[in-house]
Amino acid sequence: MSDLDPEGQERRLSAIAPERLAALGAADDGDDHPLPDLPNAEAFEEIRMRLAPNPNGPWHLGNARMAAVIGTYTDRYDGWMCCRFDDTDPETKRPDLDAYDAILNAITYLEFEPDEAIRASDRLPTYYEYARELIDREGAYTCSCSAADFSELKNAGEACPHRDKSASETRAEFDEMVEGEVDPGERVLRVRTDITHPNPALRDWVAFRMIDTPHPREAASEFRCWPLLDFQSGIDDHLTGITHIVRGIDLQDSAKRQRFVYDYFDWTYPEVIHWGHINVDAYDVPMSTSSIKGLIEAGDLDGWDDPRAPTLASLRRRGIRGEAITEAMVALGTSTNEADLSMSAIYAANRERIDDDADRAFLVQDGIERTVIGSPTVGEPPVHPDHDERGVREIQVGGAVRIEAEDLPPNGERVWLKGLGCMRHTRDAFEFVGTDIAAVREEGVPVIHWVPADDARPVTLRRPDGDVEGTAEPGIAAYDSDTVLQFERVGFARIDAQDDEGRTVAYFAHP
RNA sequence: GCUCCGGUGGUGUAGUCCGGCCAAUCAUAUUGCCCUCUCGAGGCAAUGACCGGGGUUCGAAUCCCCGCCGGAGCACCA
Numbered sequence: 001m002s003d004l005d006p007e008g009q010e011r012r013l014s015a016i017a018p019e020r021l022a023a024l025g026a027a028d029d030g031d032d033h034p035l036p037d038l039p040n041a042e043a044f045e046e047i048r049m050r051l052a053p054n055p056n057g058p059w060h061l062g063n064a065r066m067a068a069v070i071g072t073y074t075d076r077y078d079g080w081m082c083c084r085f086d087d088t089d090p091e092t093k094r095p096d097l098d099a100y101d102a103i104l105n106a107i108t109y110l111e112f113e114p115d116e117a118i119r120a121s122d123r124l125p126t127y128y129e130y131a132r133e134l135i136d137r138e139g140a141y142t143c144s145c146s147a148a149d150f151s152e153l154k155n156a157g158e159a160c161p162h163r164d165k166s167a168s169e170t171r172a173e174f175d176e177m178v179e180g181e182v183d184p185g186e187r188v189l190r191v192r193t194d195i196t197h198p199n200p201a202l203r204d205w206v207a208f209r210m211i212d213t214p215h216p217r218e219a220a221s222e223f224r225c226w227p228l229l230d231f232q233s234g235i236d237d238h239l240t241g242i243t244h245i246v247r248g249i250d251l252q253d254s255a256k257r258q259r260f261v262y263d264y265f266d267w268t269y270p271e272v273i274h275w276g277h278i279n280v281d282a283y284d285v286p287m288s289t290s291s292i293k294g295l296i297e298a299g300d301l302d303g304w305d306d307p308r309a310p311t312l313a314s315l316r317r318r319g320i321r322g323e324a325i326t327e328a329m330v331a332l333g334t335s336t337n338e339a340d341l342s343m344s345a346i347y348a349a350n351r352e353r354i355d356d357d358a359d360r361a362f363l364v365q366d367g368i369e370r371t372v373i374g375s376p377t378v379g380e381p382p383v384h385p386d387h388d389e390r391g392v393r394e395i396q397v398g399g400a401v402r403i404e405a406e407d408l409p410p411n412g413e414r415v416w417l418k419g420l421g422c423m424r425h426t427r428d429a430f431e432f433v434g435t436d437i438a439a440v441r442e443e444g445v446p447v448i449h450w451v452p453a454d455d456a457r458p459v460t461l462r463r464p465d466g467d468v469e470g471t472a473e474p475g476i477a478a479y480d481s482d483t484v485l486q487f488e489r490v491g492f493a494r495i496d497a498q499d500d501e502g503r504t505v506a507y508f509a510h511p
Numbered sequence: 512g513c514u515c516c517g518g519u520g521g522u523g524u525a526g527u528c529c530g531g532c533c534a535a536u537c538a539u540a541u542u543g544c545c546c547u548c549u550c551g552a553g554g555c556a557a558u559g560a561c562c563g564g565g566g567u568u569c570g571a572a573u574c575c576c577c578g579c580c581g582g583a584g585c586a587c588c589a
Binding site: 034036052053054056086087088089091092093146147150151154155184185187188197198199200201202203205206208209210211226228229233248249250251252253254256274276277281328331332333335336337338339340341342344345348349351352355356358360381382385386416417418419420421435437439440441445447448449486487488489490491492511 | 512513521524553584588
C-alpha cells in the first residue's frame with residue numbers, strides 16, 4: 001500500500017478500514033479543513049444535516065453560507081444532506097412559488113447536491129400526529145389567551161388559566177383547530193415547558209396557530225392549522241435523523257425550546273452549532289430578501305440577477321463561480337460573532353479559478369481617438385499571456401485607434417499599444433516608433449490597451465456600481481454568451497449577450 | 512427589565528476545552544521590489560492583533576473575577 005500516492009492510500013483505506021481513516025485525518029491535523037471538526041462526529045454512523053431555508057425568495061449572499069458550510073461538512077464526512085423548505089407561514093413569510101426551484105438551483109450553483117428535498121407544507125399530517133402524541137403525554141395545552149395577555153402573564157412567570165387543562169380536553173380543542181373550526185387569534189396550542197423558567201423566551205411557547213390565508217402551494221392550500229418553526233423543525237430534525245444542526249444565532253434559543261419537546265418524547269437532541277450574522281461590503285443594497293424584493297417591485301433593480309443586487313443570481317451572471325463563494329463562506333468559519341465579509345475574498349477565490357481559462361481582450365471605456373501614422377496594419381496581442389499555444393488576436397488597426405483618455409501621454413511622449421508597438425504622441429496623432437521592447441523594459445514606456453477607432457464593437461459593461469458604455473476589439477463578437485473574458489487592465493467579465501445590432505452586453509466580475 | 516452568546520492585525524481565521532512548543536497561524540488587504548508588451552497571474556519583502564483592569568501561577572491570548580463593548584432572544588415570523 002505504501003506504493004500508492006496519498007490519495008490512493010486514502011481511498012484504499014476508506015474501503016478497508018474507514019475508522020482508521022478518520023484517525024488518520026485527525027493525525028494530519030486536518031490540514032485542508034478550514035472548518036473545525038463537527039462536535040461529537042465520531043458518535044454517529046452517518047453525519048446527517050439539513051438546509052432549512054424559508055422559500056420566501058431567491059437566495060442572497062447571506063443564505064449561501066448555509067449551503068456552503070453544511071455542504072462542505074456533509075462532503076467532508078461523506079454524510080447525508082437534505083434541503084428542507086420550512087414553509088409553514090403562508091401569511092407573513094409567504095412562500096414564493098418560484099423560490100423553491102431557485103434555491104435548489106442556487107445550491108447546485110454552489111456545487112452541492114442535496115440527497116433529498118422536502119417541504120414542510122407537505123408534512124402537516126405528521127406534525128398533527130406528533131402534536132396529539134405530545135398532548136397525550138401532557139406536553140401541550142390549548143390556550144385561548146390573547147397574545148398580549150399571555151405575554152404579560154408569562155413575563156410575570158404566572159400560568160394562564162388554560163395551563164392545567166386535561167389532555168382529553170386539549171385533544172378535542174386541538175382537533176377543532178386541525179379541522180379549521182377555530183379563527184386566527186382565537187386559540188393556539190402551547191408546549192408546557194416551565195412557566196417560571198429564568199429565561200422568559202422559553203416559557204410555554206406556541207406550537208400551532210390558525211392562519212386563514214391559504215398556502216400558495218395548492219397541495220397545502222386546505223390547511224388552516226400551522227405549526228411554528230420550533231415545533232415543525234424539532235419534529236422534522238428527529239424524524240429525518242439529523243445529527244448536526246448549523247444555524248444562525250437568531251435561533252439560539254430554539255434548541256432550548258425544542259429540548260422540552262424532545263424530553264417529552266424521550267428523544268436525543270442533535271448537536272448544534274450557531275453562527276453570527278454576516279455583513280458584506282461593496283453593496284448599497286441591503287442583504288435582505290424582503291428589501292431586495294421591494295427594490296425589484298419598485299423598479300429600482302432589474303431583477304434578482306441585477307449586478308447591483310447582493311444575490312447569488314447576480315454573482316452567477318457576473319461570471320463568478322459558485323465554488324469561489326463557497327470557499328469564501330467556508331473561510332468565515334462558524335463564529336457566533338457578527339462578521340464582515342469582503343467581496344475581495346470572493347473575488348480572489350474566483351480569480352484563481354478563472355484566470356487561466358479567460359481569454360484576453362481590449363475594452364476601452366472612456367475613449368479618445370488618435371490617428372495612427374506608419375504602424376503595422378494589424379496588432380497581434382496574445383490570447384493569453386501565459387499560454388502562447390493559444391495564439392494571438394489579430395486586430396486590424398484601420399488608421400486610427402481609441403484609447404482611454406487617461407492613458408493619453410503628453411505631447412512628445414511615448415506609449416506602447418499592446419500587441420502593436422511603440423507610438424509617440426504628436427499633436428493630434430500617434431506616430432509609430434517601432435517594436436523594440438526595450439522601450440518598455442528599459443525606458444519605462446507605459447503599456448496600454450486600445451481598440452480600432454472605426455471597427456470597434458460597442459459594449460455595455462454592467463457593473464455593480466452601474467452600467468458603463470465602451471467599445472471592444474471586434475473579435476469579442478465571436479464569443480458565446482456565458483464566456484468569461486478578461487478585459488485587460490479593466491477586469492474580468494462574463495459575456496451575457498451578443499445582440500443582432502452588433503452590440504455586446506457583458507457583466508463585470510471583478511478586477 | 513429578564514435570559515443567552517461573543518470580543519485575536521483593515522477584514523476573515525488558527526490557537527482558548529487539556530496554561531509554557533505563541534514576541535501568535537494562514538488567507539485576504541495595503542505598500543514596495545522583481546518578473547511580465549495588463550493595474551491579471553507569478554516571486555520576494557514589509558505593514559499590522561490577543562477589549563480593559565484585577566487575580567491564580569514560576570509562567571496566561573488560553574483559567575477565575577469585575578468592568579466595557581458588541582450581538583441575539585423574550586412573536587399566534589423563519
